[in-house]
């Protein structure tokens with residue numbers, strides 16, 4: 001038996017409390033190993049039909065001690081995620097019981113899976129291509145329904161199909177070029193071939209550009225829209241933040257390994273994940289204007305995809321307000337006139353001279369009014385009203401974006417090469433390069449180290 005196909009096992013559910021935890025096994029011996037620890041009268045999993053579910057207990061055969069009461073699913077190759085025999089043991093959630101089940105399975109024949117090894121096997125066994133494997137990773141990390149939708153589509157192979165079509169277009173062209181060169185039927189074959197190359201290069205380039213245009217939205221869906229809430233003290237920033245965090249199901253991720261653990265807070269606003277930037281700092285520091293003066297704050301603003309600039313419309317515009325407007329002029333910005341429940345003292349006409357009137361939203365966080373308008377604006381800003389295009393293929397993966405950019409510049413080389421009268425066989429090299437670069441997205445042309453590096457980014461149990 002080759003090492004590659006040893007039976008592997010891992011906990012496939014996230015760590016922590018949950019009603020159910022799953023230990024997954026995959027490999028030639030998955031059923032035998034499970035049978036060594038599974039008890040349900042005389043029932044043996046190996047005799048069961050594929051894709052069936054069985055009640056029983058997990059027992060340590062050496063000590064005879066029952067570990068947990070479980071439901072076990074039996075899924076035989078090839079109709080499984082890894083295309084190998086797969087057994088999933090559904091046990092009680094919580095850290096100890098899942099861990100104990102894993103321990104006995106490991107003790108009786110399975111090897112602990114490396115991070116991403118299940119997905120790697122799915123890829124190696126030809127079930128999914130590389131961009132789909134990456135989609136699995138995105139799916140695990142998806143922060144909103146919309147991000148999940150994009151990842152699911154990628155998993156379905158939308159992007160792969162698109163890329164494969166582009167590649168086959170390029171390949172057809174290259175074949176045609178070969179034919180023209182080898183069997184010149186006409187005197188002007190060189191001109192014809194050049195024309196063909198330029199036309200195709202332009203066509204493919206246009207489609208790549210279209211894909212790249214979706215990249216900014218895709219990236220936001222994946223990583224969250226870096227959002228800063230700023231304004232003078234007491235205008236209602238914390239109230240807004242708390243409202244968003246409570247109402248919109250905050251997702252808090254801890255990023256360990258930095259000098260102090262940073263807490264990233266995400267809120268989901270109509271499918272747009274907002275990553276609230278440096279919110280702790282904003283809550284702690286009263287003198288926001290002073291902070292704006294500090295280079296670090298400027299940097300934070302520069303890195304923000306969106307600024308929510310809050311004013312209290314119960315007070316006149318101050319010099320500080322004007323400074324804040326100036327400091328955020330280059331940002332995507334939504335201007336919030338808060339405390340609408342109180343009498344108006346802020347001169348709206350004056351404000352409209354300083355900021356885009358369309359960017360203004362009126363709210364009262366106290367009475368919870370106007371916040372839906374704010375959310376609408378946020379969603380509109382980033383989908384530009386494209387809700388109908390939910391099914392568009394988004395490119396969101398950094399590696400894919402880089403490869404598409406490289407392929408585009410290879411095609412540029414084809415175009416400028418022909419236009420400056422370079423010989424066809426030299427231009428052909430650039431065309432071939434674009435074909436190879438696109439192939440790296442789907443993994444059709446990909447190196448071993450890249451694979452190892454990619455799959456190691458997965459979490460354990462995937």
Ligand code: GDP
Nearest residue numbers: 233234235236237238239338339340364365366
């Ligand atoms: P921050 O300093 O900008 O974070 O402001 P806070 O969120 O701490 O709010 C300052 C005060 O304004 C608090 O007492 C809030 O309850 C109050 N506040 C916030 N939003 C509103 C609003 O829409 N209307 C009224 N009347 N008060 C508000």
